[in-house]
Amino acid sequence: MEMIRSVLLVDDEPDILMVSRIALQTVGKLEVETASSGEEALAKLTHAQPDVVVLDMMMPGMDGLQTLNQIKERFPSLACPIVFMTAKTQQAEREMYLNAGAAGVINKPFDPMLLPDLLRSIVEPARN
Amino acid sequence: MGDPTSAGARLNQYITKLQSQLLELKGLMKAFVESGTPEDANSLHKLAHRIHGTAGVLGFQRESEFAEQVEAAVVSPGEPSGNTRGIVRQLLGGFDWDVEPKSSRETGIAALLAADRSLVTESPVVPPRVLLIEDDPDFVEQLVQMGRSSLVDVLSASTVDEAVAIASKHSLQGVIVDYYLGDLIGVDIALQLREFEQFRDLPFAFVSVDDSLSTRVACSHAGGVFFLEKPVSDNSFSTLLRRFAAMAERVRSRILLVDDDPDLCLEVANWLVDEGWAVQVEHDARRLLERCREWRPELAILDLQMPHLSGLECCRLLRTSMHWADLPVIFLTANKDPETQAQCYEAGADDFVDKPIIRQKLIARVRNRLERQVLLKHQAERDALTGVLNRSAFLQRCDMRLAEASRQDTTATLCLMDMDDFKRINTIHGHLYGDDVLRSFGRKLISRFRLEDLRCRWGGEEFVLLLVGSNIEEAECVMERLLEEFAKLEFTSPAGKFSVTCSVGLAQFPGDGGTLSSLISVADRRLHYAKDQGKNRVVIADPTTPSDDGVDRPVLAMIVEDPSSAKALRDFVMDTHELHVISDIGKAQAEVSRHQPDVIFVDNELLLKHPELRPQLRKCAPNSSFSRLNAGRVDVDQFLKLLRLASTRGEKLARAHKTLAHLHDLQARILGRINEGCITATPQGLVTTADEKAMSILDDRNLVGRALEAIFPDQQLNLAQCTLTSSMSEHLVPYEGRTLQVTVFAHVGHNQEYLLLINPLDQDQV
Numbered sequence: 069m070e071m072i073r074s075v076l077l078v079d080d081e082p083d084i085l086m087v088s089r090i091a092l093q094t095v096g097k098l099e100v101e102t103a104s105s106g107e108e109a110l111a112k113l114t115h116a117q118p119d120v121v122v123l124d125m126m127m128p129g130m131d132g133l134q135t136l137n138q139i140k141e142r143f144p145s146l147a148c149p150i151v152f153m154t155a156k157t158q159q160a161e162r163e164m165y166l167n168a169g170a171a172g173v174i175n176k177p178f179d180p181m182l183l184p185d186l187l188r189s190i191v192e193p194a195r196n
Numbered sequence: 197m198g199d200p201t202s203a204g205a206r207l208n209q210y211i212t213k214l215q216s217q218l219l220e221l222k223g224l225m226k227a228f229v230e231s232g233t234p235e236d237a238n239s240l241h242k243l244a245h246r247i248h249g250t251a252g253v254l255g256f257q258r259e260s261e262f263a264e265q266v267e268a269a270v271v272s273p274g275e276p277s278g279n280t281r282g283i284v285r286q287l288l289g290g291f292d293w294d295v296e297p298k299s300s301r302e303t304g305i306a307a308l309l310a311a312d313r314s315l316v317t318e319s320p321v322v323p324p325r326v327l328l329i330e331d332d333p334d335f336v337e338q339l340v341q342m343g344r345s346s347l348v349d350v351l352s353a354s355t356v357d358e359a360v361a362i363a364s365k366h367s368l369q370g371v372i373v374d375y376y377l378g379d380l381i382g383v384d385i386a387l388q389l390r391e392f393e394q395f396r397d398l399p400f401a402f403v404s405v406d407d408s409l410s411t412r413v414a415c416s417h418a419g420g421v422f423f424l425e426k427p428v429s430d431n432s433f434s435t436l437l438r439r440f441a442a443m444a445e446r447v448r449s450r451i452l453l454v455d456d457d458p459d460l461c462l463e464v465a466n467w468l469v470d471e472g473w474a475v476q477v478e479h480d481a482r483r484l485l486e487r488c489r490e491w492r493p494e495l496a497i498l499d500l501q502m503p504h505l506s507g508l509e510c511c512r513l514l515r516t517s518m519h520w521a522d523l524p525v526i527f528l529t530a531n532k533d534p535e536t537q538a539q540c541y542e543a544g545a546d547d548f549v550d551k552p553i554i555r556q557k558l559i560a561r562v563r564n565r566l567e568r569q570v571l572l573k574h575q576a577e578r579d580a581l582t583g584v585l586n587r588s589a590f591l592q593r594c595d596m597r598l599a600e601a602s603r604q605d606t607t608a609t610l611c612l613m614d615m616d617d618f619k620r621i622n623t624i625h626g627h628l629y630g631d632d633v634l635r636s637f638g639r640k641l642i643s644r645f646r647l648e649d650l651r652c653r654w655g656g657e658e659f660v661l662l663l664v665g666s667n668i669e670e671a672e673c674v675m676e677r678l679l680e681e682f683a684k685l686e687f688t689s690p691a692g693k694f695s696v697t698c699s700v701g702l703a704q705f706p707g708d709g710g711t712l713s714s715l716i717s718v719a720d721r722r723l724h725y726a727k728d729q730g731k732n733r734v735v736i737a738d739p740t741t742p743s744d745d746g747v748d749r750p751v752l753a754m755i756v757e758d759p760s761s762a763k764a765l766r767d768f769v770m771d772t773h774e775l776h777v778i779s780d781i782g783k784a785q786a787e788v789s790r791h792q793p794d795v796i797f798v799d800n801e802l803l804l805k806h807p808e809l810r811p812q813l814r815k816c817a818p819n820s821s822f823s824r825l826n827a828g829r830v831d832v833d834q835f836l837k838l839l840r841l842a843s844t845r846g847e848k849l850a851r852a853h854k855t856l857a858h859l860h861d862l863q864a865r866i867l868g869r870i871n872e873g874c875i876t877a878t879p880q881g882l883v884t885t886a887d888e889k890a891m892s893i894l895d896d897r898n899l900v901g902r903a904l905e906a907i908f909p910d911q912q913l914n915l916a917q918c919t920l921t922s923s924m925s926e927h928l929v930p931y932e933g934r935t936l937q938v939t940v941f942a943h944v945g946h947n948q949e950y951l952l953l954i955n956p957l958d959q960d961q962v
């Protein structure tokens with residue numbers, strides 16, 4: 069199983085971004101890049117190659133799905149898994165995200181301390 | 197280990213924010229209950245969604261769950277039903293708005309925030325030192341005082357020996373030299389000092405009451421980065437210290453020290469700073485990669501045993517990262533057993549030092565590693581023969597310097613140097629002695645000029661120098677002194693004693709060009725002019741339009757039977773050469789004697805018919821070179837090739853050929869653009885569109901003008917008044933009684949490419 073080392077975290081909420089970043093860094097010992105919009109995320113991906121991208125679903129401008137589609141279109145060689153964060157928990161929606169190509173869905177709110185484990189449990193088996 | 201107060205403050209900040217968000221939520225709920233409009237529903241849904249997520253993550257369960265209910269009630273904000281308003285009204289009444297938000301994750305979040313070290317800043321450990329070369333004790337005292345208020349130690353020396361002794365003992369940030377030292381001139385002292393290893397990498401500044409141009413030039417020649425006027429003001433002195441500090445950061449090796457024990461860190465950091473290294477300390481190993489990214493260390497010292505992340509883990513982390521895989525790592529360890537040592541090496545350590553740490557031992561190991569690292573970098577960046585930067589390293593740094601100069605709104609001068617008659621020296625004295633010349637020229641370049649100036653071996657016997665912050669006249673003086681010094685050097689080979697001269701072309705940033713390549717091409721033109729003018733000189737301006745007065749153009753004669761077949765050739769030549777087409781064989785000798793062409797082209801068929809022609813022409817023009825062609829079938833490439841072959845006969849031909857080849861290239865590229873549909877030729881002139889594809893490749897104004905004329909001979913597109921600049925500018929160009937608006941956009945990339953947007957204006961717009 070391949071370990072993840074770096075994460076690109078995309079959320080328009082600065083507080084979530086901050087707490088999640090610190091949690092991923094200090095608890096998860098991951099390298100973290102952050103972006104506060106889909107557009108910024110795409111820009112960062114031109115020079116960063118994270119092991120996983122975490123996208124908030126509801127963002128102003130491009131939402132999570134649009135961002136995911138853009139990432140796949142513009143960076144076809146970027147093989148990293150993409151995980152959604154969303155407050156919507158309906159099964160149908162969840163399945164739609166997975167069908168759209170997401171590696172997994174993290175429900176909001178989540179416990180930041182558990183975020184690194186949550187992320188690893190989604191991504192690391194998926195990588196295998 | 198972080199700062200609990202600021203972590204607490206951050207959490208409190210969020211609570212305040214949450215409170216105001218809840219207040220806003222309450223207002224939106226009320227508005228929605230009253231109006232029920234989709235807009236109100238929409239904003240309510242957005243805010244509720246936000247609070248639900250964020251408050252939840254930060255552990256404000258009650259608020260998050262409440263927001264979730266609101267969010268769910270207005271889940272399809274497009275069409276709120278009457279029932280939705282009822283639910284929201286109920287929720288509004290059922291929530292206790294006065295209870296203060298409390299986080300169930302407070303301890304955890306606070307611990308997280310405390311671990312985030314972006315809040316903590318490190319302060320420098322040991323004050324920097326500068327050396328003052330001065331014989332006047334009052335002035336020394338004055339600068340010592342001024343230095344004290346800027347937290348800088350000013351040491352002083354009055355002789356070269358004293359200065360060297362001090363520099364051997366202490367690490368210095370820079371040297372200030374008085375221009376007048378009793379009977380001595382400070383510049384000479386500085387030049388002497390720079391011969392010593394200890395001073396080679398130090399920036400020099402001069403101080404003097406006399407600030408005439410000649411004094412300043414002498415100072416900058418001796419490597420002065422700064423000129424202080426006496427009496428020295430606080431302001432100028434602190435500017436100088438800042439300059440020294442900035443330069444020191446650039447030169448000093450950077451070390452990252454990671455250890456959780458603050459006392460030990462301070463002690464070790466002090467030792468390292470004393471050696472002249474720049475040090476940053478990190479107590480929290482989890483921030484290692486982040487600190488590496490920010491600080492870009494050249495060596496890391498890691499404690500083996502640390503909380504959160506052990507030194508071994510840190511090292512593995514570095515070794516698996518892309519950028520830090522080859523960063524030298526030294527461990528500090530209390531364990532001396534072979535097993536630990538093996539583990540260290542296995543994790544990728546380069547070396548380790550036992551605790552308790554012995555200062556000399558640590559310093560020696562760090563120095564070893566750094567020196568190897570510097571050596572490797574040096575080898576990769578330097579030209580092995582001359583010791584100056586190689587081309588690729590120069591290109592990299594030059595871009596940075598020019599960007600810096602542009603930000604600070606200062607100038608820079610690019611000097612392109614070429615040894616005169618170097619091929620002859622190689623032929624007469626042998627390549628070994630030719631290398632000798634290059635080596636000593638490289639040494640001269642290194643020991644002259646300022647530390648921040650860039651010196652490079654451009655290739656063969658060509659060198660480039662970038663003088664930052666100087667204007668072209670100053671640079672001219674400095675270069676003339678260099679040429680003078682260089683011409684005086686005497687070399688000895690088995691073939692005898694000899695000396696070498698050198699020609700230089702200068703170009704000023706940003707006046708002559710905004711990119712390195714445009715500067716190089718301007719400097720190159722001037723260098724050729726310097727050669728034409730008799731070598732061993734510096735040229736700072738273009739010759740006055742040599743192509744217009746016709747004197748400098750090479751003369752070509754073309755002897756063909758059918759004048760119509762010469763038409764194509766006439767088109768090939770443009771106006772870089774003077775061309776005489778001779779179709780009357782009877783007059784050929786007279787014409788050739790009159791024009792004394794540099795090159796005579798004769799049609800092959802004609803030569804077959806008149807075998808006597810060649811020796812006859814030779815007699816008329818003994819210095820002409822002779823070339824045969826098939827006039828009816830020759831194309832541009834063949835013609836340029838013939839010209840190139842003839843170019844070996846002199847600088848003038850070579851230069852004209854180069855220009856012509858460039859013109860043809862330009863013409864082909866512009867034509868290519870037209871064929872791609874990016875540039876449209878209209879009766880009003882050329883119109884390019886501003887889309888990315890339409891970047892017309894335009895370089896030198898005259899060249900562009902001539903190329904355009906060649907493509908559109910019937911149109912007199914006048915670009916003469918249009919000055920190409922590296923920044924966006926607009927020009928109004930008169931054209932056939934109308935006015936063209938020419939917008940020159942910023943250069944694109946390094947290929948001297950400009951985007952021109954040409955719009956014909958209506959008379960009433962003008």
